[in-house]
Amino acid sequence: DAGVIQSPRHEVTEMGQEVTLRCKPISGHNSLFWYRQTMMRGLELLIYFNNNVPIDDSGMPEDRFSAKMPNASFSTLKIQPSEPRDSAVYFCASRQTGPRSQPQHFGDGTRLSIL
Amino acid sequence: KQEVTQIPAALSVPEGENLVLNCSFTDSAIYNLQWFRQDPGKGLTSLLLIQSSQREQTSGRLNASLDKSSGRSTLYIAASQPGDSATYLCAVRSSATQGGSEKLVFGKGMKLTVNP
Numbered sequence: 001d002a003g004v005i006q007s008p009r010h011e012v013t014e015m016g017q018e019v020t021l022r023c024k025p026i027s028g029h030n031s032l033f034w035y036r037q038t039m040m041r042g043l044e045l046l047i048y049f050n051n052n053v054p055i056d057d058s059g060m061p062e063d064r065f066s067a068k069m070p071n072a073s074f075s076t077l078k079i080q081p082s083e084p085r086d087s088a089v090y091f092c093a094s095r096q097t098g099p100r101s102q103p104q105h106f107g108d109g110t111r112l113s114i115l
Numbered sequence: 116k117q118e119v120t121q122i123p124a125a126l127s128v129p130e131g132e133n134l135v136l137n138c139s140f141t142d143s144a145i146y147n148l149q150w151f152r153q154d155p156g157k158g159l160t161s162l163l164l165i166q167s168s169q170r171e172q173t174s175g176r177l178n179a180s181l182d183k184s185s186g187r188s189t190l191y192i193a194a195s196q197p198g199d200s201a202t203y204l205c206a207v208r209s210s211a212t213q214g215g216s217e218k219l220v221f222g223k224g225m226k227l228t229v230n231p
Contacts, residue, residue, distance in 0.1 A: 004158070031217060042223040043159075043204065048216075056216050091158055097217070101147050101166060104219070106158030 002026070004107035006092050012113045018080040021110045024073055025094030033104060034067055034077050035091040043091070049075065050097065082114045117142045119207055121222035130197060130231050136190040138205035138222055143183045146208045150179050150190050153202045153224065162203075163190070167210065195229045202226045 005024040013019055025032050033048040047057040049069045057067070064083070069075040079086055089111050093104040118141045128134060138148070147166050151159040163172045163179040165188070171180040178191040188205055206219040 033217075043206075043221040045218050048218070050217070056218060059218075093158075095217075101164060103149060103161030103164050104159075105161070108156070108158045 004092055004094050004105055006090075006107035006110050008110060009108065010111045010113075012115065013082060014115050015084055016081045017114075018078065019082045019086075019112060019114075021077040021090050021092075021112070023075045023077070023092030023107060025075070025092070026105055027073070029094035029096045029105070030072070031095050031097050031104075032069060032075050033093040033095075034075070035093065037089045037091060037109070046077070084114045087112055087114050117145075117207055117209055117220045119205060119220050119222040121203075121205060121225045123225060124223065125226040125228075127228040127230065128195060130195060130229055132195050132229075134192040134195050134227070136192070136203050136225055136227070138188040138190070140186045140188075140207045140220075142207075142209065143186050144210040145183060146210045148179075148181055148188050148208075149206045149219070150177075150188075151204045151206065153204060159204065195227075197229050197231045200227055200229050 007022045031050050034046040035043050037043045046059045047067045048055055052069045067077045089109045091106050091109045093106045095102050095104045120139045145167050149164045150162045152162050153159050165172045165181045176193040181188045202224040204221050204224040206221045208219050
């Protein structure tokens with residue numbers, strides 16, 4: 001049973017470049033979450049989708065960040081232009097909503113380094 | 116604004132000890148609380164989820180308790196093993212009646228090392 005799949009696992013790029021992170025949620029899960037993890041701030045929710053619709057994007061740091069979910073099996077997080085302070089580990093998670101609470105399932109993350 | 120705190124940030128113990136990990140939160144209007152484990156270079160794995168109406172949940176050697184009124188949760192690990200070495204995070208989901216959403220607010224985690 002495949003879990004949440006993220007790509008790439010590692011990304012190193014220069015400041016100013018566009019970065020696109022990808023996520024495939026677990027089949028049947030209808031909520032998808034993007035998180036960012038840093039030593040200083042810990043794990044922070046950036047945005048989440050329910051049935052492919054963005055519900056809460058209050059955690060998106062600035063307009064340089066955008067996220068899309070064109071269908072139930074794919075989501076992207078884009079940073080344009082990237083800056084060194086965007087360096088972090090970005091996680092995608094999914095869960096199945098319903099009357100009974102289900103935990104979120106996390107991917108292994110994308111480690112992003114902006115030089 | 117909900118804040119979640121985990122103290123201490125790190126703990127090193129010999130194998131076999133019974134452990135208590137602490138988590139505190141500032142707003143008692145929660146929907147549920149979850150404990151996660153994170154191994155180096157990996158994502159988070161859910162260990163236990165406690166609904167706001169529950170007092171505790173158990174899974175194997177793990178037991179999590181919840182005291183909403185005092186804003187505290189503890190994760191008890193019995194007979195610790197080297198394989199338990201990881202970072203443990205707790206996360207709180209706010210109550211829907213407070214306008215909460217699916218958003219989880221995480222503590223910064225506690226790094227546990229169990230020495231053989």
